[in-house]
Amino acid sequence: MLDNPEPSPWWLRRRTWVVAAAGAVVAGTATVALVAQASGAACAAAVSSGQATYYAADGGGNCSFDQVANPMVVALGNAEYAAGAACGGYLDVKGPKGTVRVKVTDRCPECTPGHLDLSRQAFAKIGDPVAGVIKVTYSKVVNPPVPGPMTVRVKEGSSRYWLALRLDNTGNPLSSVEIQSGGGWKALSHTDYNYWIAQNGAGTGPFTIRATDTAGRRTTLSGVTLAVGTVQRPGATAASAAPKTPAASRSVTVTASAAESAVASDPPAADASDPPGAETMATAGATTGAQPAKRCG
Template sequence: MRRLPFVLAAALTATSLLPDPALAKSGRSGESAAATRAPAKPVAGKATKGKATLYELQSGGGNCSYPSPPADNLYVALSPREYAAAAACGGYLNVTGPKGTVQVKVVDQCPECPAGYIDLSRTAFARVADPGKGTAAVSYRPVGNPRVGRPLSFRVKEGSSRWWLALLVIDHGNPLASVEVKAVGGAWRKLARADYNYWIAQSGAGQGPFAVRVTDTRGHRVTANGVRLAPAVIQRTTTKMY
């Protein structure tokens, strides 16, 4: 479905959360707009000042491939630069606007947004500004070690087999730095992240079950055991990142 743009104010010079990525596609429905002014280089330790608009996911959990939106419906889509080919997926931002602050999960990409523009769920936007206005000046910053409250879950993508494996990691809190798998009796094998947020072993990793070692961008590293080669099944564990 086409996005219905609002008429926005002039674009804002902004910083980015992550390096330049390859562009990924996103199926979206909602109201937002974008401007084209180039962002400034990031300034460490400072919040990004920019604009927020609002939208609703059509289905699923956005470009990050999560099976569904967060239960509280508090989520955000980032510009391609800040989405960073899925490197931002699963992380959280604190967003502050005229009405207050809300914590949102990164689940999607806003292909037409420049860095500094974010697309909030309608529920999240209402926490920081008047939804009737459609756009608001905001500031936002990453949340370190957000409280997730759930252990890790995994989803093996449809089409996976002993010869090709794609694995989604759910409920990790901080953005992820690496994912590795090891079959029984084998060695650790590092997976490559796709821009739709699955971690891929192009030549497969065997029949499983697998041990999965997950490392986040803040240095937390945990291992979950017994992950099965079971496509399209959400596999819940008792392992938490921190």
């Protein structure tokens, strides 16, 4: 069995806050269970207050996502990062100049709860970079639009004996990832660098993966291959959050055609800087209009 080639420890990647005021896809199929709420509205979590700084983020960071050209991202302190459980989620952050939506992509060990370390680009949208530190309010976004279909990346070092998967474009953070094995489902363990691990491997593939997010949406991705280091894009459709009562919902199953999938070794062209409210969710063979998240009343 191959050892896990984990990324460099966080303290080896030095973070520098800029405080100017103080000193100057492989072909496959995807099946998604759709559970539509009667109200049809997505809700954001309660508003929190805190402060924001900024740093030279690239969209990657401790969550192991791909770098992007114009990152609208945030690093969270240990408590809010929650050992990687927050990776892939989105926050709406409001500052003196307006509001920006950012994706959680990184960890800030020095940040206390309520301290957001934004990318320079995101900070500039809501505050004056000369100030360096600004007061903000922020809230988690539930079921946000995303730039494209869910993707899977197989980590370097993976084999039939040890498998590590990173999922992106999930919208909400993931609560569990399972892999089909022996007629059932085997739960994968989550690392703080946002890979899901089958410690004893899962064979040579192709694999069928089932991901469940924190809103209860479940997506099944089929035809994921053991193609190390590539971003695989089995076509996927966004699913609504699980209903509170069975009577208020309906269930639909959508199966994507393998012909709609693509092979890629580079990250998707769209990135987290695209205005989420203007996006439409990518689907295989169809396009679903993405609705901006609404706050819970």
